Amino acid sequence: MRVAELSRRTGVSVASIKYYLREGLLPPGERTSPNQARYGEEHVRRLRLVRALIDVGGLSVAGTRDVLAAVDADEVSLHHVLGTTQDALLGEPAVTDDDATDRAGKLVDDLVARRGWHVVPSNPGRRAAVEILATSERLGTDVLARLLDTYAETLEPLARREVGAVVGRGDREDVVEGAVLGTVLGAGLIAALRTMVHESASAELASGPAVSAEDG
Amino acid sequence: MRVAELSRRTGVSVASIKYYLREGLLPPGERTSPNQARYGEEHVRRLRLVRALIDVGGLSVAGTRDVLAAVDADEVSLHHVLGTTQDALLGEPAVTDDDATDRAGKLVDDLVARRGWHVVPSNPGRRAAVEILATSERLGTDVLARLLDTYAETLEPLARREVGAVVGRGDREDVVEGAVLGTVLGAGLIAALRTMVHESASAELASGPAVSAEDG
Numbered sequence: 422m423r424v425a426e427l428s429r430r431t432g433v434s435v436a437s438i439k440y441y442l443r444e445g446l447l448p449p450g451e452r453t454s455p456n457q458a459r460y461g462e463e464h465v466r467r468l469r470l471v472r473a474l475i476d477v478g479g480l481s482v483a484g485t486r487d488v489l490a491a492v493d494a495d496e497v498s499l500h501h502v503l504g505t506t507q508d509a510l511l512g513e514p515a516v517t518d519d520d521a522t523d524r525a526g527k528l529v530d531d532l533v534a535r536r537g538w539h540v541v542p543s544n545p546g547r548r549a550a551v552e553i554l555a556t557s558e559r560l561g562t563d564v565l566a567r568l569l570d571t572y573a574e575t576l577e578p579l580a581r582r583e584v585g586a587v588v589g590r591g592d593r594e595d596v597v598e599g600a601v602l603g604t605v606l607g608a609g610l611i612a613a614l615r616t617m618v619h620e621s622a623s624a625e626l627a628s629g630p631a632v633s634a635e636d637g
Numbered sequence: 638m639r640v641a642e643l644s645r646r647t648g649v650s651v652a653s654i655k656y657y658l659r660e661g662l663l664p665p666g667e668r669t670s671p672n673q674a675r676y677g678e679e680h681v682r683r684l685r686l687v688r689a690l691i692d693v694g695g696l697s698v699a700g701t702r703d704v705l706a707a708v709d710a711d712e713v714s715l716h717h718v719l720g721t722t723q724d725a726l727l728g729e730p731a732v733t734d735d736d737a738t739d740r741a742g743k744l745v746d747d748l749v750a751r752r753g754w755h756v757v758p759s760n761p762g763r764r765a766a767v768e769i770l771a772t773s774e775r776l777g778t779d780v781l782a783r784l785l786d787t788y789a790e791t792l793e794p795l796a797r798r799e800v801g802a803v804v805g806r807g808d809r810e811d812v813v814e815g816a817v818l819g820t821v822l823g824a825g826l827i828a829a830l831r832t833m834v835h836e837s838a839s840a841e842l843a844s845g846p847a848v849s850a851e852d853g
Contacts, residue, residue: 504836
């Protein structure tokens with residue numbers, strides 16, 4: 422198909438498709454003349470993956486390029502692909518080096534030990550958890566620290582089911598692409614459902630006793 | 638304290654503090670001379686809140702301004718503050734209008750009905766969930782749709798505990814600030830812990846049967 426049809430099929434503008442081609446997020450089509458190229462179903466699929474990573478996952482162009490390179494590398498383990506996706510999704514947290522960070526690091530390491538998780542110190546989730554708990558302490562709130570085991574107990578079976586749901590289904594491309602999409606789209610779905618429950622719980626409270634300035 | 642000490646206490650550069658003052662994210666200090674102002678503990682607290690929203694939550698300056706306005710408005714319900722925070726956190730999803738969106742909307746509405754949640758159609762979580770499920774369908778994967786009830790069942794008690802943990806603790810300012818921080822930092826903590834479990838589960842699989850190109 423021509424670029425115009427690729428655009429129509431995916432809802433991505435021709436200008437964006439050309440940008441992704443220049444940035445190496447989309448492989449070149451088969452050249453049919455100096456100014457024209459033909460694209461196939463693999464371009465439709467790749468373009469949708471790119472848009473999911475960028476639009477839903479909020480990944481940068483560079484992060485998306487890293488993830489796609491890992492997806493396309495035949496010799497790379499699923500474990501490595503997941504790590505690259507997690508890095509791109511969570512980004513590099515701005516780690517401050519203070520007492521709050523030390524205490525948060527200990528909280529997280531103790532949690533990992535209690536639950537028997539296999540997590541390297543450079544895991545982007547570990548770094549993010551430390552920074553979030555340290556931020557909480559600096560802000561004088563211990564709500565997250567008090568709920569830490571509840572969070573871990575609740576999320577562990579869910580996250581294990583997520584991994585189980587993509588591993589062992591179809592060929593390597595399906596598994597790897599499913600893992601990338603599951604990581605990115607699943608994070609968005611969790612945030613979305615949590616928001617819905619918060620509204621629901623807060624609406625139930627609002628129809629009960631109100632939180633107003635007079636309570637303060 | 639002078640701006641230099643405010644900077645030292647919070648780890649935020651003087652240039653950033655001046656930017657936040659100009660953008661209205663930080664109230665002005667008490668002017669002591671044409672070029673100098675004095676800041677108090679409320680500035681330390683507010684500055685840390687601003688940094689948590691921007692650095693951890695990834696909120697925009699405009700989104701942060703909306704959330705702070707809701708926090709500071711005496712007459713505004715906790716329910717409204719939470720809604721404003723959720724809007725700023727999730728942003729406006731790019732909703733496409735196609736059959737996949739219609740089917741995803743029905744999936745989410747059925748889920749809400751099954752669970753008896755009080756969620757308005759404009760809830761940012763609902764819109765995000767619809768867009769994510771529609772994106773999944775367009776990408777040809779039904780992993781998230783199959784796990785939808787599992788996600789909901791798992792997250793509902795956790796999200797209810799989060800609301801319960803901040804409501805009824807301290808005065809209105811504590812409750813509102815706790816709700817904002819819980820929404821933003823809790824989302825980050827959930828993503829972080831999920832990432833750790835994924836690495837752990839994937840490491841256990843990697844030490845078992847490997848996923849390599851030969852499996853494809």
